[in-house]
Amino acid sequence: ETGVTQSPTHLIKTRGQQVTLRCSSQSGHNTVSWYQQALGQGPQFIFQYYREEENGRGNFPPRFSGLQFPNYSSELNVNALELDDSALYLCASSLNSHNEQFFGPGTRLTVL
Amino acid sequence: GESVGLHLPTLSVQEGDNSIINCAYSNSASDYFIWYKQESGKGPQFIIDIRSNMDKRQGQRVTVLLNKTVKHLSLQIAATQPGDSAVYFCAEKIAGANSKLTFGKGITLSVRP
Numbered sequence: 272e273t274g275v276t277q278s279p280t281h282l283i284k285t286r287g288q289q290v291t292l293r294c295s296s297q298s299g300h301n302t303v304s305w306y307q308q309a310l311g312q313g314p315q316f317i318f319q320y321y322r323e324e325e326n327g328r329g330n331f332p333p334r335f336s337g338l339q340f341p342n343y344s345s346e347l348n349v350n351a352l353e354l355d356d357s358a359l360y361l362c363a364s365s366l367n368s369h370n371e372q373f374f375g376p377g378t379r380l381t382v383l
Numbered sequence: 384g385e386s387v388g389l390h391l392p393t394l395s396v397q398e399g400d401n402s403i404i405n406c407a408y409s410n411s412a413s414d415y416f417i418w419y420k421q422e423s424g425k426g427p428q429f430i431i432d433i434r435s436n437m438d439k440r441q442g443q444r445v446t447v448l449l450n451k452t453v454k455h456l457s458l459q460i461a462a463t464q465p466g467d468s469a470v471y472f473c474a475e476k477i478a479g480a481n482s483k484l485t486f487g488k489g490i491t492l493s494v495r496p
Contacts, residue, residue: 316484329483
């Protein structure tokens with residue numbers, strides 16, 4: 272166990288809806304990174320938050336947005352869901368932006 | 384032991400044999416490499432890492448080798464056990480960037496009893 276928790280475990284939404292996924296980082300970690308993992312693929316970097324500020328973004332459209340709170344927990348929001356957004360969403364926390372990342376178990380999102 | 388590149392999705396080995404999983408990376412600016420293990424229904428789990436100023440690093444039953452000349456990374460697992468069955472990913476990080484990790488597609492390791 273990494274001490275990184277995510278909620279919910281599973282989620283089913285319909286196309287066009289909005290979703291919020293949550294991540295609690297490991298104690299003492301100030302950095303959270305979000306990844307999207309499609310079935311049979313490696314995780315793809317969405318963005319990273321370091322001390323409540325976005326600190327790098329991957330090749331994802333603006334309808335993917337995030338937030339980090341003062342306790343360093345984080346949210347991933349996805350608007351106008353599309354079928355291709357169906358994936359496992361992983362969050363990883365690290366001590367600082369350049370340190371080893373510890374992954375949570377992920378949230379499985381299904382868009383119908 | 385058997386070796387396979389990431390273009391072949393599955394590696395099957397006999398319990399007790401050594402496993403070798405290979406990975407080719409494309410960005411010569413990458414300076415940090417990690418191997419992750421992902422079991423069904425779980426997030427990736429850190430196995431071992433290596434920085435670009437090293438050629439080899441050993442852990443418990445695992446060894447990572449880095450060949451910067453040909454941009455090749457390998458993970459060796461000694462005395463493979465059924466609990467090693469999982470999907471393995473190599474990941475790279477580019478110097479000077481944030482902690483963005485770029486993952487390969489992954490390979491499934493299946494251990495035969």
